Amino acid sequence: MLRNSQVAHREIDQSQRSTAATLLMCPPDHFDVTYQINPWMDLQTWHDQRSTWRERAMAEWQSLKTTYERLGHRVLTIDPAHGQPDMVFMANCATVLDSKAVMAHFRHPERQGEEPFYRHRYHQLKEAGVIADMAFLPAGMAFEGCGDALWDSHRGLLWVGYSKRTAQEAPALVGQALNVPVAPLEMVADRFYHLDVALMPLSGGEVVYLPSAFNAEGLARIHSHVPEALRIEASDEDADVFAVNLVNLGRDIVMSGASEALLERLQSAGYRLHIVETPAFQLAGGSIYCLTQRLDLSWKA
Numbered sequence: 360m361l362r363n364s365q366v367a368h369r370e371i372d373q374s375q376r377s378t379a380a381t382l383l384m385c386p387p388d389h390f391d392v393t394y395q396i397n398p399w400m401d402l403q404t405w406h407d408q409r410s411t412w413r414e415r416a417m418a419e420w421q422s423l424k425t426t427y428e429r430l431g432h433r434v435l436t437i438d439p440a441h442g443q444p445d446m447v448f449m450a451n452c453a454t455v456l457d458s459k460a461v462m463a464h465f466r467h468p469e470r471q472g473e474e475p476f477y478r479h480r481y482h483q484l485k486e487a488g489v490i491a492d493m494a495f496l497p498a499g500m501a502f503e504g505c506g507d508a509l510w511d512s513h514r515g516l517l518w519v520g521y522s523k524r525t526a527q528e529a530p531a532l533v534g535q536a537l538n539v540p541v542a543p544l545e546m547v548a549d550r551f552y553h554l555d556v557a558l559m560p561l562s563g564g565e566v567v568y569l570p571s572a573f574n575a576e577g578l579a580r581i582h583s584h585v586p587e588a589l590r591i592e593a594s595d596e597d598a599d600v601f602a603v604n605l606v607n608l609g610r611d612i613v614m615s616g617a618s619e620a621l622l623e624r625l626q627s628a629g630y631r632l633h634i635v636e637t638p639a640f641q642l643a644g645g646s647i648y649c650l651t652q653r654l655d656l657s658w659k660a
């Protein structure tokens with residue numbers, strides 16, 4: 360029997376490190392649950408023990424950052440801003456490919472205040488040569504960055520979720536801005552409001568996904584791109600712990616947990632699993648992938 364805790368403490372074999380990635384994270388100094396824009400956001404549970412949860416969030420975030428660094432990756436940060444409780448979810452700020460960042464515009468006014476801080480930080484990253492360019496969709500068009508736009512390096516394909524957050528017109532425009540093919544997927548379940556909680560492409564070509572997050576057309580699209588042997592269906596048990604919201608770096612997978620079936624499937628596909636539990640962030644509807652923005656992906660890699 361394989362347990363999350365056993366996976367978590369497995370030693371990292373330094374000789375098997377993947378190529379170093381550049382990641383952007385936002386410390387959770389101002390992380391809070393003060394509004395509800397997705398069904399996971401649990402104000403009651405959070406506020407019953409707010410100071411405990413805030414401490415836990417800090418510890419979970421540190422443990423995630425340390426895990427990336429132990430795996431040999433570079434973690435850059437952005438200064439957290441007062442009054443922006445969800446800013447910690449950096450996946451949403453943009454989608455970057457081949458050094459070009461398509462910047463986000465949030466659907467909900469509650470998160471739109473984060474946008475100037477992201478623009479400022481990306482300007483700095485441009486000056487520092489970490490990214491080359493920034494692009495913006497037409498004014499007012501909702502696009503929630505890597506929450507909804509996931510690069511599939513195996514297929515050279517950008518999976519883009521729309522409807523709950525990202526506007527229906529956005530996937531084609533993001534594809535044009537990055538000059539890549541796009542597979543649009545309509546998000547049909549309130550619980551799975553962003554694509555990154557429902558589908559994740561892996562480096563070996565496998566795609567982990569929650570069938571109940573998609574309609575028949577979406578499932579047909581997934582099936583048309585991913586042969587059956589590479590489809591990994593996640594279960595309700597996996598959904599409850601945000602298992603799909605994982606970060607895959609080469610053969611390493613950093614995730615908050617999963618059912619034994621999914622842990623075993625990923626391990627037998629040759630992935631090394633690193634568990635960082637994220638209960639505090641789950642009370643805002645986010646986990647590992649949501650907390651992370653990757654800056655160095657490129658079509659060729």
Ligand code: ARG
Pocket residue numbers: 396397400445448450451470505506507553555556643644645646648649650
């Ligand atoms: N409370 C945030 C929101 O609803 C959570 C975002 C999680 N991020 C993600 N990439 N799924 O926008």
